[in-house]
Amino acid sequence: MAQAAPSVITDEMRALVGVDGPPVTLEVEKTNCRMFARAVGHTDLIFYDEDAARARGYRSIVAPPGFLGTPVFRPGVAAQGPPGAGRGYSVPYRRVLNGGTEYEYFPESDTICAGDTITAVSRISGFEETEGSLGPMLITTRETTYTNQRGKVVAKMRGTMIQY
Amino acid sequence: MTHQVFFEDVHAGDEIPQLRKNCSTQQLVQWAAASGDFYQIHYDRDFAQATGLKGLIVHGALKNAFLGQLLHDWIGEGGQIRRFGCSYRGMDEPGQDILCRGVVTKTYTLDGRHYVDLDIWTEKPDGKRTSPGTATVTLPGRA
Known part of the structure; x- marks a missing residue:
């Protein structure tokens, strides 16, 4: 059994788990x-x-x-990008893979339709480290909640990012 | 739209109608514009090869959206998608068939709603599953 690589998860990163990021506006x-x-x-x-x-x-x-809508783009302002991306910490891995995405809908609440303005708030659900065929990896899971202009939660997205 | 499928007619182990896709490079550019994912490995062959890929690859999120269409077309007007998603495990190339499939794993009724859980995935012509995932939909009952 090989010695596990030292953890790249810092206290600073742990403190971000479960904390809501800034709201991002999406237009449908x-x-x-x-x-x-x-x-x-x-x-x-x-x-x-x-x-x-x-x-x-x-x-x-x-x-x-x-x-789930299109982020509002303004020239000269960094794209709002996928909600929750790049949240003020760095890890010693250079390569990134999108591991997967899951969408959850709440049709009894409301259906996302053209004309809607959605507020997306993202939080990190957790960090996990594994040793794969590509070497040590950091797996970050995020959950983003989408609320429409009527105050109804219309969707949640769970995404997995792999850094190695 | 196609005919309505009803909860009572669906059982664990049933396979839902397949959806066959085959992306042109034009479709990948349409997807880049629609999704806002402008990473060049999906439409600039020189760029893709410079990163070590054999050539262009299909966006993982597009394959996920294909699975969304697979479910939407199956459940008909009376059904609702509650949840769907997949992992991006393998690469697909433009110009090659991507077969979208789903198999029912569980059916149950909760609070008067009829739920169907499924395994969903995309597969390559050799049968390799490149985007395995799961979904939950609700279907109308016959009553």
Whole structure:
């Protein structure tokens, strides 16, 4: 059994676990819903046509599965990027892999539709270290909560980032 | 839309209708614009090869979104996606089939809602699963 690599998880990082990051504003626009649906290859018209969406009881064009809005971009200001990215600590690994993503929806609360403004708040759920075929790795899991302009939680996203 | 699937007709072990994808490089650029992921390994072959890849690779999040479509198309107008996601375990290339599949693992009713849990994944033509994941949907009952 090889000696485990020394931990890269610092007290500073541990202190961030469970702490909400700054809120990020996301806009859900008709054209973005359509672009997302077209890129995936969706054929259901609720993702493209407002009348079709309304006929099915939705407020407007529906955000396709996995689309949670577009961060507001301003020239000269660093992109808001994926909520919660780069939160004031550094680790001695240079390479990053997106390990996976899970979306949770709350349709009884509300459905994400075009015209919505979403506030996303992200927190680190935990850090974990493993030794893989690529060497020692740090696995960071985050959970982001998406709340719409009506104050309804409409989605949560859990993401896994692998640094090695 | 396709016909409505009902909770009573779904059982553990059932496979849901497959969805076959095959990304053109144009589709990867559409996805980059739609998702805001502009990492060049997905559309700049020279860049991708300079990082040690054989060539362009399909975005993991796009494969996840394909699984979202797989579920959306299966559950019909009366169903709801509650949860879905996958791990990004292997790479897929543009121009090669990506088969999206799902198998029911559990069916149950809670607080009057009919839930279906599934294993979902994308696989390459050789059967290797590149994006294994799970999902929970609700379906209408016949009653």
